[in-house]
Amino acid sequence: MSIESFLQTLVFGLFVGGIYGIAAMGLALVFGVMKMLNIAHGELVMLGGYASFWAFSVLGMDPFVSLAIVIPALFIVGLVLDRTVYRHIVRLLGEEKIKNSLLVSFGLTLVLQNLAQWLFTADERAIQVAYAGEGLNLMGVTMPYTRLGSLLIALLVTLGLNYFLHHTYPGKAILATAEDFEAAELAGINIHRVYMMTFALGAALASIAGTFVTVTYGLSPSIGVIWTLKALIVIVLAGTGSILGAFPAGILLGVVEAISGAFIGATYREVIGLVIFLLVLILRPQGLFVGRN
Amino acid sequence: MQEMALTQITKISFHRWLVPAGIIILILLAIFIPRQVDKQNIWNLFFLICLHISLGQSWNILAGFAGQTSLGHAAFFGIGALVTRTLWFQGTPFALAFISGGVAAVIFAMLIGAPTFRLRGAYFAIGTLGVAEVLRITASQNLPLISTMSGPTIATYNLQARYYLALGLALATTGAAYTLLRSPRSLGILAVREDEEAAQATGVHVLRHKLLALSLSSFFAGLAGGVFAFQQISYYPSAPFSPLWTFDALLITFIGGLGTLAGPVIGAIFFVVVREQLAVNLVEFHQVIFGILFILIVLVFPGGLVEAWERLKKISIRKEKRNVNISK
Numbered sequence: 001m002s003i004e005s006f007l008q009t010l011v012f013g014l015f016v017g018g019i020y021g022i023a024a025m026g027l028a029l030v031f032g033v034m035k036m037l038n039i040a041h042g043e044l045v046m047l048g049g050y051a052s053f054w055a056f057s058v059l060g061m062d063p064f065v066s067l068a069i070v071i072p073a074l075f076i077v078g079l080v081l082d083r084t085v086y087r088h089i090v091r092l093l094g095e096e097k098i099k100n101s102l103l104v105s106f107g108l109t110l111v112l113q114n115l116a117q118w119l120f121t122a123d124e125r126a127i128q129v130a131y132a133g134e135g136l137n138l139m140g141v142t143m144p145y146t147r148l149g150s151l152l153i154a155l156l157v158t159l160g161l162n163y164f165l166h167h168t169y170p171g172k173a174i175l176a177t178a179e180d181f182e183a184a185e186l187a188g189i190n191i192h193r194v195y196m197m198t199f200a201l202g203a204a205l206a207s208i209a210g211t212f213v214t215v216t217y218g219l220s221p222s223i224g225v226i227w228t229l230k231a232l233i234v235i236v237l238a239g240t241g242s243i244l245g246a247f248p249a250g251i252l253l254g255v256v257e258a259i260s261g262a263f264i265g266a267t268y269r270e271v272i273g274l275v276i277f278l279l280v281l282i283l284r285p286q287g288l289f290v291g292r293n
Numbered sequence: 294m295q296e297m298a299l300t301q302i303t304k305i306s307f308h309r310w311l312v313p314a315g316i317i318i319l320i321l322l323a324i325f326i327p328r329q330v331d332k333q334n335i336w337n338l339f340f341l342i343c344l345h346i347s348l349g350q351s352w353n354i355l356a357g358f359a360g361q362t363s364l365g366h367a368a369f370f371g372i373g374a375l376v377t378r379t380l381w382f383q384g385t386p387f388a389l390a391f392i393s394g395g396v397a398a399v400i401f402a403m404l405i406g407a408p409t410f411r412l413r414g415a416y417f418a419i420g421t422l423g424v425a426e427v428l429r430i431t432a433s434q435n436l437p438l439i440s441t442m443s444g445p446t447i448a449t450y451n452l453q454a455r456y457y458l459a460l461g462l463a464l465a466t467t468g469a470a471y472t473l474l475r476s477p478r479s480l481g482i483l484a485v486r487e488d489e490e491a492a493q494a495t496g497v498h499v500l501r502h503k504l505l506a507l508s509l510s511s512f513f514a515g516l517a518g519g520v521f522a523f524q525q526i527s528y529y530p531s532a533p534f535s536p537l538w539t540f541d542a543l544l545i546t547f548i549g550g551l552g553t554l555a556g557p558v559i560g561a562i563f564f565v566v567v568r569e570q571l572a573v574n575l576v577e578f579h580q581v582i583f584g585i586l587f588i589l590i591v592l593v594f595p596g597g598l599v600e601a602w603e604r605l606k607k608i609s610i611r612k613e614k615r616n617v618n619i620s621k
Binding site: 037039085088089098099100102103104106107108109110111114115117118225226228229232233236267268270271273274277278281282285 | 364412426427430536584
């Protein structure tokens with residue numbers, strides 16, 4: 001393998017990793033704060049993808065501009081799902097909460113996937129923007145604008161989320177609830193509102209990932225499970241409870257997948273993520289990116 | 294608890310013969326009804342019920358008894374189907390291929406179970422979900438698009454033989470679950486479900502019990518996959534890996550009653566009969582209804598039909614008592 005094609009693989013892994021990171025961050029946020037695992041997270045990615053697809057094909061909006069509609073739309077979907085379904089689970093405690101959230105969100109996966117199939121048909125969709133084929137060329141390495149834009153926005157969103165969580169009151173309320181919900185409630189935080197906002201925020205982050213997925217790969221109602229899985233692997237890599245660590249962990253997964261995929265063949269690329277997942281669980285169950293605090 | 298023990302004593306002489314007799318009648322009905330009616334769709338319906346009993350019961354052994362929620366049951370089912378069909382088509386005697394399917398599923402389950410069981414239940418759920426999905430993707434990319442039985446096999450195809458194999462497996466799976474519950478091992482397994490740390494503290498080898506439940510569960514799920522591979526004349530080799538098999542197992546167990554012996558049996562009958570109706574009328578939309586039903590059961594009525602029956606019985610017993618008091 002030449003240096004150039006190696007660099008090209010590396011760069012594409014970086015781009016894919018950015019999407020993994022942003023997809024995982026929403027799930028990590030919900031997991032870290034609400035202490036429940038939302039298997040239907042990938043379905044939210046899928047719905048976000050459809051939102052941007054329809055904004056593109058009906059309104060003619062550029063996918064990156066359509067984020068202005070897609071994010072609020074999925075935020076509302078998140079609010080609705082929290083009010084109707086997850087509100088009942090977040091009340092439970094400990095192991096039972098995790099277990100019920102797994103079961104219920106697994107059921108929700110089926111509901112959302114089949115609803116999407118019914119509403120949007122099982123056809124494969126994709127967004128073809130006018131500048132799809134264009135890109136930067138640095139030392140023989142191509143960087144398409146769509147992928148560059150995705151990575152850039154993913155990075156900005158991560159930084160924005162970091163600022164929001166650590167430097168604003170609503171964000172601090174979320175972190176406080178994540179740390180100790182009883183103490184947070186005693187301190188006057190309305191934790192149910194925090195939970196609601198957290199879930200909606202998670203859905204909004206999923207919608208960003210969904211937009212990138214639609215621009216980069218394509219879309220069908222059945223993509224959800226794959227993205228849930230990627231997000232889960234990234235969370236295990238980052239260490240459960242680490243929200244912003246999801247971004248570097250996502251990048252890492254993307255790069256490792258791309259490079260190993262180039263060596264052993266793309267058909268087994270999915271297996272690599274799982275092997276990494278099992279290895280991390282055996283060797284370093286606390287995750288790779290867990291800080292001292 | 295006290296109240297329940299008392300009512301059980303008064304009812305015990307009644308129950309002692311009622312339950313076994315009911316089970317024997319049910320088995321006899323399962324053997325003879327399709328033979329009497331002898332219609333293709335009845336054979337098929339009964340086959341599906343038995344297949345789903347094995348599927349649900351095998352999930353129940355792991356999730357209901359040992360408390361380990363697996364979201365990748367389809368992986369075991371799929372491996373069983375793949376191994377059985379491949380070996381069988383290559384000329385291995387069917388019985389041997391069938392058992393190999395179950396054993397292969399166990400081996401695979403151990404690969405996931407051993408690392409993830411050391412951690413909390415959620416990791417096991419994620420691990421199994423991941424394995425199932427990866428297997429499905431890898432299978433759909435690497436296996437031939439469609440797998441069809443050879444001409445001579447189709448010529449001698451006999452659905453009745455398939456049905457009786459499925460019935461045998463349903464009985465064996467439920468029998469294994471019953472034996473497990475009756476054995477001293479069940480105490481350890483149930484202790485792990487109720488409180489892992491307390492079980493560990495009282496000297497229960499938690500990992501060993503989890504692995505025991507997992508190996509039984511995956512073995513029977515693999516055999517169920519083998520039955521499916523034996524019955525389907527032609528199918529997509531990736532179909533048995535579909536997450537729908539996992540979902541069906543979950544739904545069946547929850548409809549009937551998680552952690553009960555009768556639950557998966559009742560759940561499977563209910564599920565298959567309703568699905569056959571819904572699938573005709575609603576086609577794809579019936580999955581949405583089942584999904585919503587599942588969520589509602591988990592949230593509102595986690596005990597399923599078995600618990601509903603217990604509650605009903607309690608109410609009737611209370612009424613009886615009240616009547617006795619009045620007459621005194």
